[in-house]
Amino acid sequence: MAEIMLQIAGRPYPIRCRDGEEAHITHLASMIDQKARQAQQATPGLTEVRALLFAGLFLADELNDLKREAAGRQTRLPLDGDDEPSARAIEALAGRIEKLRDRLAASAPDA
Template sequence: MAETTLHIAGRHYDLRCRDGEEAHMAQLAAMIDDKARAAQQGMAGMTEVRNLLFAALFLADEVTDLRRELAGRQEKLALETQDDDAAQAVEALAARIEKLRAGLAARATDA
């Protein structure tokens, strides 16, 4: 296990993480720090716990927005895939109709 120190809202937090994850933990801490500082600016005099609560709420709000956006994109992609599938089906039907028309035309000329 590796040990690292995270800096969030002017405080230092020592913690352990898996070896090699120190940089990732620092990135996560920087995200939390940004939100905690934004909360501090908006509401001065908050306790540390309340400040971190608001930081967590801000991050949860962003995650929710991103999940909605992802769901919308996935839905759009699914519809596009359905459109592609429908277009292929129409093309296949058109080819069958053309083949049948050609067969009927050949029979009509033979008769």
């Protein structure tokens, strides 16, 4: 186990993590620190707990927006058959796969 010291909202936090995860955990902590500092600047006098609460809410809001955006992209994919170029490309790939299957079947030793 590795031990690292994180700085969030001006306070040190000693954290243990798996070996090799130090850089990742430090990066995540810097994201939390950035949001906590934004909360402290927007509302001077916030307690440490409330600054961290707002940091968590800011990050959760960003995550929610990204999930919603990703879901919207999935529903807009043009794979309903109306997209002629995509349909042709898929048919061509299917044909290539069938040819490869036939070649592999022909070269395989009989079992």
